[in-house]
Amino acid sequence: MTGAKVINKGVFAHCDLVKMKRTHFSEIDTTGAATLQRGKNRFRGFTLDKSIHLYRMWFQFVKIIYDAEQSKLKFGAQQQHKVKLNKRFYKDWEFEKYIDTPFDDFFADKIHLFGEEAVSIVDAIDDTDGHIYLKVRKHKKTEDVVREVRELLGNVKHKSDLKYQIKRQHKYFYRHQQYNVFLMRQSGWLNHEISDWLQANYGKYRASAVSSDAAMRKMYRTSEQIVMDIAKGDF
Numbered sequence: 001m002t003g004a005k006v007i008n009k010g011v012f013a014h015c016d017l018v019k020m021k022r023t024h025f026s027e028i029d030t031t032g033a034a035t036l037q038r039g040k041n042r043f044r045g046f047t048l049d050k051s052i053h054l055y056r057m058w059f060q061f062v063k064i065i066y067d068a069e070q071s072k073l074k075f076g077a078q079q080q081h082k083v084k085l086n087k088r089f090y091k092d093w094e095f096e097k098y099i100d101t102p103f104d105d106f107f108a109d110k111i112h113l114f115g116e117e118a119v120s121i122v123d124a125i126d127d128t129d130g131h132i133y134l135k136v137r138k139h140k141k142t143e144d145v146v147r148e149v150r151e152l153l154g155n156v157k158h159k160s161d162l163k164y165q166i167k168r169q170h171k172y173f174y175r176h177q178q179y180n181v182f183l184m185r186q187s188g189w190l191n192h193e194i195s196d197w198l199q200a201n202y203g204k205y206r207a208s209a210v211s212s213d214a215a216m217r218k219m220y221r222t223s224e225q226i227v228m229d230i231a232k233g234d235f
Contacts, residue, residue: 005197008187011071014063014099017180019201044108046115050166052107055114057175058166058235059103062095064182065231075186075224089233092163113164166235177202178223185223191216 007016041048048055065085068075075081085095092113098106107114125133134152136145177198184194195216229235 005184005189005193006187007183011073011186012064012067012183013070014067015060015183017183017197018060018176020176020205042118043111043115045118046111047118048115049160050170051172053172054166054170054175055107056103057170057172057179058230059106060179061227061230061235062090062093063099064179064227066095066099068186068227073186081224081228083228083231085231086233114162116160116162168235170235173202173205175226178219178226181219182223182227185220 041051043052062085065083067073068083069085073082093106093110098109122133132153134149180197180201181194184197189197191213
């Protein structure tokens with residue numbers, strides 16, 4: 001029984017398998033790729049460029065990397081890979097401080113590293129170069145205000161200066177599977193045990209879970225690659 005299998009805590013002291021929950025999908029296309037419903041990517045007065053679910057997965061993958069480095073894990077078909085977290089890049093995360101902390105607590109403290117401050121009404125002007133202040137008549141029609149603001153800002157060059165931006169295009173559903181597959185694979189689970197677990201936990205989101213040998217090998221390779229990329233700071 002797959003349920004009897006566990007993650008190797010001697011290697012992954014701070015990681016656990018993550019099941020789908022509190023995540024809503026709008027549709028599943030013919031390839032089985034579930035798409036997150038569009039939501040408000042806002043968190044504590046900040047606006048996120050991507051769904052908060054992707055930032056959560058980023059955090060979970062960094063936990064894998066932290067544990068893999070600490071346990072000197074080698075992986076790959078020939079045990080040719082190992083990872084080391086780019087501590088210079090991730091310095092502002094203060095990750096060791098949050099290694100035993102839920103993502104929501106980490107993100108509440110570090111949201112300013114990932115999100116842009118949301119537009120707000122202010123009582124006083126903050127004398128900094130990071131803001132643009134506009135004067136709007138209180139009783140002006142909303143549609144007129146929006147149109148004029150767009151015209152005003154059309155000539156302003158906008159480029160985010162956030163250090164921690166999600167630069168790739170990600171399918172959350174696939175990244176979620178890769179996270180779990182890496183943990184199971186490196187904990188010694190057999191192919192059919194991993195396949196059974198995927199079917200049991202993702203089957204309702206797609207017609208069939210990864211099961212063929214070729215598909216499993218591809219999943220192993222891509223899960224290893226995303227771990228190595230994230231270790232360098234590439235997400």
